[in-house]
Amino acid sequence: MLFLMLMAIESEDDQAFLIDLYNEYCQLMCDKAESIVHNKQDAEDIVQDMLAYMIANLQKFRKINCCTLPFYLVMCIKRRCINHLKQREVQKKHIVGSMDHTSFSFEYSDPAKPVDEQVLLQLRFEQVQEAFTFLPEKIKDVLRYKYLLELSDREIAEILGIKKNSVREYLTRARKAVCKICEEKGYV
């Protein structure tokens, strides 16, 4: 099936690009997928699905900066792994990056307090970058889905298993967390 899909790519240049991309990162994607789903066969299936996605979105992959491409692919794989685990109904045991309301109840979150946008804008890029590293991995993933994979709120909601309207709230909380970290570090 996938081989036929490859054959469906008219341009030889596109075919070559995709085969190179796949050969280059297949092992990495399989490795990451296996580390999440803990099943080699499932991991390979997920990578095969990823290949189908790459074929369907070839031009999009062509535009991705090669410096961020590996992480982009890994995040895509991660997203598929989470969906896969959800489908297997074992996400409560193994899911990585799963989100629920309790995930955000860390000390930096204060829903009552609005985001001080002025504070964020006063921060230097390096300071926000540093604050970002202190965020929990789960929060980082939400921001990555939003800004790296450029997923819609609905798609993020599906991954996180939350309502679409809650995605915006979660992003707000992530920003508040960054503000809080920067305040604590004395950047503002």
Place this chain on the structure above:
Amino acid sequence: MSNKIDELFRKVILEDAKEQSKLLEEQKKALNRNPIYTADPLRIENLMEEKLEKKDRFSWNFGFIRMPRRASFTVAAVVLILLAVFIPLTSTAARAQISELIVSITSRFTNYTLFDPEGWYDTPHMKYRPGYVPEGYTLVEDFDSGGIIDLYYENAEGQYFNVGITVEGGTVQVDTENAEIEPIIIQGVEGTILTKQDRTHIIWTTNERIFEVVGTINRDEIIKIAESLQNE
């Protein structure tokens, strides 16, 4: 302002992605050094083949589950074809057999047989007609085969009565199942009157003929018609 913050976070995330990608590149190199993951220009084709083989193995491993399903589909298809071919034959045969069975094991169908068939062929041509026809009824069918006369009368409401005279063939079957059966004298001879649901049937015989009048009109009218039957 929100767009600026979005842009700020996007920049942070992209930078994070670069850092992560560097780490991943290192991991990728380590994986590539592992002979298990050695890159192969034909790997994609190999993966396709492995995928196909895996599917074959799956089919083999679970063949014992799939076989009954396949077999059942095959059997179902064969049965459907056979039914399509033989249903007309079997149903006709089955109906005939059932009919014969009912007749043979029950006495609910009564045969009226001409007692003395001799002289059939000497019978002059007959033209029997009821002298009395209830108002509104008209003759809609007049069947005369020479040996059987069948007159069919009907009114505007769809009610009917039928006069039959048999001179050849000798046998008339009357449905007597669950019918109310009484003897009756018609035209001076002993006959039988049967009532079943809305239908009344009078039958009587002479040495030469079997007469019957049957219809959905009321009993008295049927009797009146039977009494009036005459050869013109």
